[in-house]
Amino acid sequence: MPGERKKRRWKEILAVAVIFSIGYLFGLAGAVITIIAVYAVYRFQGRKRKNSELMISGTIPKAEGFGQGASPLTNTYINEVERRLVASGFKASRNLALPNFTVDLVATKSEFKLSTLGVRASFVFVASTHRLPAPVTEEVAFRFSDESFNYALENRGGFLPRLGGGAIFSFSALVSESSPPDELKKRIQERSGPRHWGASEFPVFVSLEDRQLFYCKKTPYWGGAFYRGEKNFVERQLAAV
Numbered sequence: 001m002p003g004e005r006k007k008r009r010w011k012e013i014l015a016v017a018v019i020f021s022i023g024y025l026f027g028l029a030g031a032v033i034t035i036i037a038v039y040a041v042y043r044f045q046g047r048k049r050k051n052s053e054l055m056i057s058g059t060i061p062k063a064e065g066f067g068q069g070a071s072p073l074t075n076t077y078i079n080e081v082e083r084r085l086v087a088s089g090f091k092a093s094r095n096l097a098l099p100n101f102t103v104d105l106v107a108t109k110s111e112f113k114l115s116t117l118g119v120r121a122s123f124v125f126v127a128s129t130h131r132l133p134a135p136v137t138e139e140v141a142f143r144f145s146d147e148s149f150n151y152a153l154e155n156r157g158g159f160l161p162r163l164g165g166g167a168i169f170s171f172s173a174l175v176s177e178s179s180p181p182d183e184l185k186k187r188i189q190e191r192s193g194p195r196h197w198g199a200s201e202f203p204v205f206v207s208l209e210d211r212q213l214f215y216c217k218k219t220p221y222w223g224g225a226f227y228r229g230e231k232n233f234v235e236r237q238l239a240a241v
Contacts (some may be wrong), residue, residue, distance in 0.1 A: 123152040145203035148172035168199035192216035211240040
């Protein structure tokens, strides 16, 4: 896996170098042509995926049940989040197995965005704390975010490189019916997700008892231009019912 990731990264670097070289050689006209080409590739890929179950990847497994052990309250919340995401154009699936977590809901969306000058692949992962083997800690929450991001990186589909027409936004939410300890609230609100080039990782903790979302609300220096939009997305799509 590390070897494949390293090979893909070098391909992305090469593609970015080619794109910037076109822009440098042909100036504004080259930049416009590049944007048009990226959009054309996106539309072509969209047509190829039209009959597929998911827009970004067909590797997400489907399962007949979900939320084993979760209460009706948690299941109601997950159903509501799925409804919101689907209404916003996402494709949803249930029961995704990560190395150390079971994700109740994963939703994906691929769209062309002028703000990123290319194709934005968005992933939303929602997991109930009922399915965790141990109580939630700061490290558990960020481990879930890390594994979710790695899945998004491996399954974003397409061939446009990051910083060269392709961007990844990964949102991971752990859902608890009870209120987390004060120390955990504080740590989650102080610590943002790791920064990545051409990608974003946004961990969230949802307390149904508090009807509140806990995440780092301080705008980071790296990726700050998009952070306000990410916060708005989280508040809109993951708000507790």
